[in-house]
Amino acid sequence: MLAAMTPQDITKLILRVALKDRAAFDALYRQTSAKLFGVCLRVLADRTEAEEALQEVYVKVWTRADRFAASELSPISWLVAVARNHAIDRLRTRRPNRASFEEALELADPAPDPETLAVSGGEMASVERCLGELEADRAAAVRGAYVGGDSYAELAARFGVPLNTMRTWLRRSLIRLRECLER
């Protein structure tokens, strides 16, 4: 679905949404809601909550679309950032009854479809290359935090290290990623 639209098409839709064009908003929803719902499901691992989060994400898209023009992100990356940050906010402020990690994977981890994401192969390769330079467990922790919305506490428990150690791991990993990406 998304494949039918180029990043430039999505850009146009977002900019028309910034001018409060409702037809553009409907089209943008049709083109991107499956991707953003995938993000909400993966992070929240709860269907009902992901549906609520998705609504809130598009409320933000409607009210804050003008900010896209001031951002350096590709349109899909911008939308995913809105969705991911919102889902993580929800996750951090709830907590008790999150479904198990396995359930989360089962629920919302279909194989990523490279065709549908407007991320260039070059970018992909560089982040993958740089994650590859990290120790395997640290790269896994970075991915767990970014993709799954795992907190320092959850990651510390999973990897069997103290909380502060996990935070240090991730902070150092981020610094090394930046150094690697800037090479």
Place this chain on the structure above:
Amino acid sequence: MNPADDDMPGQEGGDDLLAAEYVLGALPADERAAAARRIEADPAFARLVDAWEARLSPMASGYGEAEPPASVKQALDRRLFGAAERTSKRGAVWNSLFFWRGLATAAIAALLLVIAILAMAPPIAQITGDRLVASLSAEGSDVHYFVVYDPRTAQIGLSHVSGARGAGRDFELWVIEGKQPPASLGVIPAGSNVRLRVADALRRKIESGAVFAISLEPAGGSPTGQPTGPVVATGDLKTI
């Protein structure tokens, strides 16, 4: 890797590392909320966050797609457009007329004509500190930019929607206030999302509700300080 951060203390790395941690998403709720407030209040910090979003965004290809139930869009429409739902058709037409009116009347090949029209235009926005947006285009031209001006940072963000500048040419952005001659805001850098910093002297012009225009100029911009090439897009600023 710097050996000095073996004992990474809390402040090590400062704002850039905090921005990275925010984007990574692993911060506890209170620190995350504090970082989110800073994004709203501190444009320099917001830019650091943006850069990290861009760096890490390729990892988002790890998300699959899942079709949401139709009830989500229905609830969303009620929430956003609820009371207006019954008149939404009219609203959409009005919006679209409002939007396209600018394009229809912008069959303008020369800035002189723009200026003539401006002489008749009513005063527009008062200074609110809000962001101003404009959609810049013109009939007979495929050049289309979307512009956001943020008075807090005195920066203009330009999103390139369509239209090529051609080899050896540049697009130059102008602000026109009333009947005064256009003032250059600079050559628009190539790229889909770019920024221009606005000189203090020009901020007042923009904030008093001026019009933007884009002309096609020799590489490096107009040699005269005034537009020399065709005007390929115009638009007025609106508060949102």
